[in-house]
Amino acid sequence: MGVVDDKPGLRERKKQRTRAAISEAAITLFLEHGFKQVSVAQVAEAAEVSKRTLFAYFPAKEDLVVHRLADHETEIARVVRARRPGTAPLTAVRENFLRGLRERDPFTGLSDHPEVRRLLRMILDAPSLVARMERFKTGAERALAEALRETAETPELTARLAAVQIVAVHWALAQDNAERLAYGEPADERYAGAVADAEHAFALLENGLRHLTPQR
Incomplete structure (x- = not known):
């Protein structure tokens, strides 16, 4: 047996x-x-x-590259599911992104490890890879919407709209960092600006997404 x-x-x-x-x-x-x-x-x-x-x-062919990032597709959803009791979903995502910046996590775009930098430059320079990453982004939105519905009792439409906005902001912040680092800016020099941008972006999100649970 x-x-x-x-x-x-x-x-x-x-x-x-x-x-x-x-x-x-x-x-x-x-x-x-x-x-x-x-x-x-x-x-x-x-x-x-x-x-x-x-x-x-x-x-x-594009999957040969995007495969390296596959674990990140559902990362925001995992953060929402694993958040501490009483922590709002958006707060958990914000804290995770700021921690990622401190730790130079490639998912935040703030990693200047030589191989990561070369990989990011390659992706940014290939239109077909950039287009393939859009499908990756859509998968992240679906996973996050599901996590919001299941863990925050968020209505379906609200969850879907919130997921689109959160992933888009997360994506934009990471892409800004990645583009700067891919072409030579050191992570340490970019860090303060990356934190300021992230704080600003999440504050904008919070202003419109404070209520991800049904009103009692």
């Missing part, structure tokens, strides 16, 4: 290794030669898999 139980785990680990190998090969080639200049066939060859196998894991 134990042998049978182990098989799915082994298969899953093999899939994870294959996925990671393809992703690593792709990012290495893209950073070295440019996203547009590298073909899917070259990525498959470097990862020692067939094109068919590659597309089974990554349906589009």
Whole structure:
């Protein structure tokens, strides 16, 4: 019985290794030669898999890059779900963003680690990657709306509209930081301005989004 139980785990680990190998090969080639200049066939060859196998894991070339950011798609929703009792959803998101700035979390755009900076520059310079990130943004909105409905008893329309605004502000702040750092500004120099921008942005949100729960 134990042998049978182990098989799915082994298969899953093999899939994870294959996925990671393809992703690593792709990012290495893209950073070295440019996203547009590298073909899917070259990525498959470097990862020692067939094109068919590659597309089974990554349906589009852009997914090879966006995959690196996949964990962040539902991060705002996770923050709302994990917030302390009595903490408003927007407060939790604000505190998490400010903490991310302090810790130089790439999700805030304020990481000047060389590889992160190169990856951000590559994304910003490729229209197809920027467009693919819009789908990522839509997924974040859906996840956050669901979290607001389930944890704050927020009506569906209110949750959807609030999620669109919160994600848009979060996105704009991170993108502003990323663009500055991608082209040379040090994170330490940008930090004070990034905090001021974030405080301003969340204050604007709070002014219109103070009530995410039904009025009693």
